[in-house]
Amino acid sequence: METILVRDYKKERDVYLDLFSIFYIEYLDRKCFFYTENEVYERRLTLAQLMKELPEPFIQISKTTILNIYMVKEINSSLLNGNLYVTLQNTEELLVSRYFSKALKEKIDQTFRNK
Template sequence: MKIIIEEKTSKDEEDTIIIRCDTLDDSIMKLIHQLKSKDELLIGTANEKIARIRPQDVYYFESVDHKVFLYTEKDVYEIKQKLYEIEDTYQGMDYFRVSKSVILNLSKIQHLSPVLGSRLEATLLNGERIMISRQYVAALKVLLGI
C-alpha cells in the first residue's frame, strides 16, 4: 500500500481523499466509513444534561426497557437512536452486535474468556464485563480471526 500526502495549494480548496484500488474490499470500506463518521457526534442525555459523544469513545450500546443507552469509560447516556439504526450507521466499523440488546465496540475489548454454554465474556478496558450470546460467537470469532 502506498500513501501519498499533498498539501493544498490554496486555503479555499476542500480537503480531498482519493482511494485507488483493484477491489473495494472490507478493509477499504471500513476505512471509508471511519473517515466519513469521524466528524459525527452522538447526542446523549444524563441527569438533564445534554452531551456530545465521539463514536470512538463509546464502549457499548445497550437497549433496556425500550430505551437505548450509550456507555463510555465512566458515564452512561440515554440516546434517541434504536439499536438497529446504530448497527446500520456504524456497519463496517469496530461495532458488533453481541446479543439482542448490546452492540459492542470491539476496540474497547481487553480480553475474551469462554463461559459455560458456548458463550464468551468480554472484559473491556474499563473493567466492565459484557456477555456475548452464543448465536453471535461464531461470527465474532471469524471477524477477529480466532
C-alpha cells in the same frame, strides 16, 4: 461518521459523542444507552437503526448489546453453553451470546489481522 448525537442528562442537553470513546451500547426500554469510560448517555432509537449508522469496530454481541471491539481486553469461553465473556479495557465484563460468538471471533480476527 465519527460522532453521534446523544442525550447527556447530567448537563441536560444533547451532545456529540466520539464513537471511539464508546465501550458498548445497550438497548433497554426503547432507548440505547452509550457507555463510555466514565459516563452513560442515551438516545431513543432501535439497535437495528443504530447498527446502520455505526462504523466498522462495532458488532452486536447479544439481543440487546453492541460492542466496540477496540475496547476488548480479553475473551473467555464458557464451558457450559457456548457463550463467551469479554472483559473490556475498564475491567467490565459482558456476555456474548452463542448466536453472536462466532461473528465476534471472526470480526476480531479480521480486524486485527489487517492491522
